[in-house]
Amino acid sequence: MPQRYVVATAGEIPVGGSKAATVAGREIGIFNLGGEYFALLNRCPHEGGPLCKGRRTALFESKRPGTFTSSRPGEILRCPWHGWEFDIRTGRSYCDPDKVRTRAYAVTVEPGRHLVEGPYTAETYSVSVDENYIVVEV
Amino acid sequence: MSDTNLTDSAPVQAPPGVVDCDIHPTVSAMSDLSPYLTDRWKGYMREYGANFRAAFANAMVYPRYNRDGGSRMDARPPSGAPAGSDLPFMRQQHLDPNRVDYGVLQPLRPNGIGARNQAFGESLTAAVNEWQIGSWFGPERRLKGSLMLTREDPAAALREIERHGANENFVQVSVLPHGLEPLGRQRYWPIFEAAAALGKPLGIHVGGVSGMAPTSAGWCSYYVEEHHSKCEAMQSLVTSMVIEGVFERFPKLRVVLVEGGFVWVPSLCWRLDKHWKTLRSEVPHLKRAPSEYVREHFWYTSQPIEEPEDPRHMLDAMDWVGWDKILFSTDYPHWDFDDPKFAFARLRLTPEQHRLLFRDNAKNLYGLR
Numbered sequence: 001m002p003q004r005y006v007v008a009t010a011g012e013i014p015v016g017g018s019k020a021a022t023v024a025g026r027e028i029g030i031f032n033l034g035g036e037y038f039a040l041l042n043r044c045p046h047e048g049g050p051l052c053k054g055r056r057t058a059l060f061e062s063k064r065p066g067t068f069t070s071s072r073p074g075e076i077l078r079c080p081w082h083g084w085e086f087d088i089r090t091g092r093s094y095c096d097p098d099k100v101r102t103r104a105y106a107v108t109v110e111p112g113r114h115l116v117e118g119p120y121t122a123e124t125y126s127v128s129v130d131e132n133y134i135v136v137e138v
Numbered sequence: 139m140s141d142t143n144l145t146d147s148a149p150v151q152a153p154p155g156v157v158d159c160d161i162h163p164t165v166s167a168m169s170d171l172s173p174y175l176t177d178r179w180k181g182y183m184r185e186y187g188a189n190f191r192a193a194f195a196n197a198m199v200y201p202r203y204n205r206d207g208g209s210r211m212d213a214r215p216p217s218g219a220p221a222g223s224d225l226p227f228m229r230q231q232h233l234d235p236n237r238v239d240y241g242v243l244q245p246l247r248p249n250g251i252g253a254r255n256q257a258f259g260e261s262l263t264a265a266v267n268e269w270q271i272g273s274w275f276g277p278e279r280r281l282k283g284s285l286m287l288t289r290e291d292p293a294a295a296l297r298e299i300e301r302h303g304a305n306e307n308f309v310q311v312s313v314l315p316h317g318l319e320p321l322g323r324q325r326y327w328p329i330f331e332a333a334a335a336l337g338k339p340l341g342i343h344v345g346g347v348s349g350m351a352p353t354s355a356g357w358c359s360y361y362v363e364e365h366h367s368k369c370e371a372m373q374s375l376v377t378s379m380v381i382e383g384v385f386e387r388f389p390k391l392r393v394v395l396v397e398g399g400f401v402w403v404p405s406l407c408w409r410l411d412k413h414w415k416t417l418r419s420e421v422p423h424l425k426r427a428p429s430e431y432v433r434e435h436f437w438y439t440s441q442p443i444e445e446p447e448d449p450r451h452m453l454d455a456m457d458w459v460g461w462d463k464i465l466f467s468t469d470y471p472h473w474d475f476d477d478p479k480f481a482f483a484r485l486r487l488t489p490e491q492h493r494l495l496f497r498d499n500a501k502n503l504y505g506l507r
């Protein structure tokens with residue numbers, strides 16, 4: 001049965017920013033993409049690099065040699081070790097999206113007054129009814 | 139549920155105690171070398187720069203993808219100094235958690251090896267060697283040095299061997315593969331003679347700037363191509379050393395190819411043997427098939443390990459190359475670092491193979507206990 005965990009206040013992670021939080025014994029990276037939040041296991045499926053420390057870039061594609069397009073700025077996370085690219089929205093890699101992926105978790109933003117009623121686990125947060133919180137389902 | 143395919147990368151229990159045959163220390167600033175340079179050469183660097191043989195002084199021809207000469211994004215110490223310049227952080231990020239019993243230093247930046255000014259090259263190379271003693275293996279007994287040598291100036295190389303060759307913490311002498319001529323040419327033999335007499339392996343880490351195109355097909359466009367050209371250089375070097383008769387002349391010489399891969403070794407050997415059967419009389423100084431010299435005299439570090447779709451292909455290659463010839467390495471702190479928990483994880487090694495790759499081969503080769 002998945003549990004829901006409070007990992008941050010809504011204002012805590014700026015647009016383009018991220019935060020690593022340990023919930024249920026695993027480290028999870030929470031990313032703010034233009035106000036939307038996504039959560040990935042902070043462990044690269046290749047050799048275990050800490051994904052949160054990677055650079056965020058755009059998606060570069062090309063129709064033919066000598067041209068390129070760039071789209072989705074900030075949505076591609078590159079592992080800090082060997083630079084494999086992961087889609088922050090899904091956890092899938094660019095090189096082999098079906099097989100090489102890191103686990104993605106559902107994230108919601110919840111008002112504090114819901115959380116006080118439960119059933120949520122706030123390992124490091126004392127929740128106040130007037131704030132909004134980022135909740136990850138693990 | 140989002141499923142994560144971790145079967146490709148489940149970590150194996152890190153074997154206790156690994157020997158890492160490729161660790162890169164670097165300076166936090168050139169002034170780190172000041173204690174080891176005379177005023178003459180300190181002033182020279184200030185006025186003229188350290189003249190690497192590349193398009194621009196102190197620059198590489200191809201970009202290095204990440205800062206600090208191509209380092210892991212998480213390898214900068216908290217001080218913000220370049221990755222690989224801070225011994226306490228290296229201990230904390232690498233030596234301790236990865237249980238490194240011994241690590242062999244490969245100081246590439248800075249180096250004086252490609253300097254055209256010979257006296258400067260000798261002094262800078264000597265300074266890098268003394269800096270290894272003062273800042274690295276002096277304070278950290280797990281680290282061992284590579285005595286860097288000015289390959290294009292064998293007389294200076296011999297002076298350096300005289301200065302430090304007997305220091306047991308320099309476990310090998312080192313030159314770089316890209317040079318003015320293929321490494322087997324006789325002008326380089328004084329270095330081989332000295333290494334053989336010393337009984338220490340000759341370590342050859344990828345790199346060096348020859349002033350010539352990095353690939354044998356010419357100047358390429360992209361870093362990804364140039365990165366692969368390192369393997370080509372190693373193949374040319376193996377061919378040259380074998381065919382020139384280096385190992386007939388110095389039968390005790392042992393050579394370690396660092397970061398150049400090894401899966402190509404079997405096909406190179408098959409081809410050289412085939413050519414030799416026809417063309418043997420051109421090189422009558424060779425008493426055996428080329429592959430036999432390769433099998434006897436070369437060792438290979440593992441990183442960056444090839445990752446074929448089917449791991450059995452890797453095992454086949456390792457059978458061909460020889461399980462006693464492969465040495466684990468990480469390349470810390472560079473971006474193509476291999477983690478000891480993952481590097482061979484898909485291969486399901488036997489405990490015996492594990493021991494050889496991660497520890498015993500290197501200990502035997504370098505005489506570490």
Ligand code: FES
Nearest residue numbers: 044046047049079
């Ligand atoms: S560990 Fe992430 S790309 Fe290799």
